[in-house]
Amino acid sequence: MSALDLLSGDAQTFIGKVWASRVHLHRTDPADPRGLVGLLSLDDADHLLTACAIRAPSVRMAKDGAVLPESAYTRGATLAGKQLTGLVDARKALALFDDGATVVFQGLHRYWPPLTRLVAELELELGHPCQANAYLTPPGSQGFAVHSDSHDVFVFQTAGSKQWEVHGPDGPEEVLLEPGISMYLPTGTPHAARAQDTVSLHVTLGINQLTWRGLVERTVAPLLREVGDEHLPAGYLEDPAALAGPLAERLERLATALRGADPGAAVEAEVRRFLTSRPPRLDGGLRDVLAHAELTQATRLRRRPGHPCVLLDRGERLEVLLGDRSMSVPAWVRPALEEVRARAELTPADLPLDAQSNLVLCRRLVREGLLEVR
Structure with a gap:
């Protein structure tokens, strides 16, 4: 099963199409160890928070819409005589969690192997950079107020339940996420979420879209560098026409260069740029x-x-x-x-x-x- 199939139920719904739906839900079997629930459990979150010397900013904490200062849940230490800062103090973090604060695990695709693999597969299917965060929220609590993200998001619940308020053109919609359910939210969708009667753990996969504008800009950039960087001539403020002829000449040379640009070479350069920017996947x-x-x-x-x-x-x-x-x-x-x-x-x-x-x-x-x- 592909990563997109696991998240959406039908990869072809997403690949190569406009993701227009405000809320797209997909249900998987919560008892399937190969499914979404097995990617990050409560025990896994406990291990990351309390037993592996994790450091900020890989962890941050938030309560009632406000991000807490790192000093509230971190400490210092020494290793081989060198000072370490930002180590999560498990006792402080657990006390804040018990008082209603949400624990945010940031950049899980960098250090949690199940999500590293999922994100790597998703990136190959989509051709867009992806990232993974997780949110551990106490019963009845809310970490962040209504907000929107600058990228597309897949959300899936792995423990407990969370009530989502998703705002669309027709007003807010209530969505309850439970283990095994995933939800897709397009860029800019306002949303907020609150844990229900039990602790909630959910993962968000952010898709940082590459755009046509970006590709065109990267294709044109080498041609623009061929335009001379000489100063504009003095006196053009009183005689703007003095710029018109030289500018027309430069634009014509640029247009000629653009007409001769090789789209195949530009696409190959884009593929190489994307692939070489991804970290190596070498577990095992x-x-x-x-x-x-x-x-x-x-x-x-x-x-x-x-x-x-x-x-x-x-x-x-x-x-x-x-x-x-x-x-x-x-x-x-x-x-x-x-x-x-x-x-x-x-x-x-x-x-x-x-x-x-x-x-x-x-x-x-x-x-x-x-x-x-x-």
Whole structure:
């Protein structure tokens, strides 16, 4: 199941279309360990807050619409003689929580593996940067007043329930989220939420949209840099016409350059820019480093979830974009790489090269992080 299918029930509802609905709800089985509820439990939140030396700003706290100062729930310490600041003081944080404050886990996609994988897969499906936060709210409490976000949001409940007030063109709508239910909110949708009779834990996935304007600006920027940076001539305030001719010449040169711009090259640059800006996804990498030399034709391998593999023809060579890095291989390897791209799991023997080439390629892909040993 794709990340979008898990969140929305139908990836095609979202990919390539305008996300116009104010409220889109999707229900999953709360008892399914592979579903939404298993991504972050109350026990997981407890562990993060009290047992793993988490630091601000990975945690912040809010109560009745106000963000609490970090000094109210953090402390200092030393490690190897160096000062550490911003460590969450579990006793202070729990006391504030007991008094009605919401605990916000920020940037969970950076340090909580289940959400790291989900966000990585979602980014590949959407082509937009994504992030994950979680909100742990005491019974009957509200962390934030009505507000809107500058990005699209998927929200899903993993424990307890929360009453959402979602504002649309026809006024506010009440939505109750319970474990296993996800909700999609487009950019700018005003909303607020309050926990009900039990503690509430929900996750928000923010989608930071890349836009056509941004792509056009990045495509045009190199051409604009070709325009000379000389000063405007003195006296143009009294004789504005003195600028008209030179400006027309520069605009015409820019228009000619724009007409000659290569859309394919611009798109390739955009794909490379996006992929290389994402952090490496290498959970389990130590095991793979130790195991790659022992691969056999029958070793079970799996495509690492959320790891990109984009193939770019370079004549007799093939460039393979792998997120934070790329590799160059002979063009005749393409059929094997297409097979890797098409399968969730495989063995070296499944690839259409000779036995030795299959092993060499798979060992390289394990070292590079695209494949992992099952």
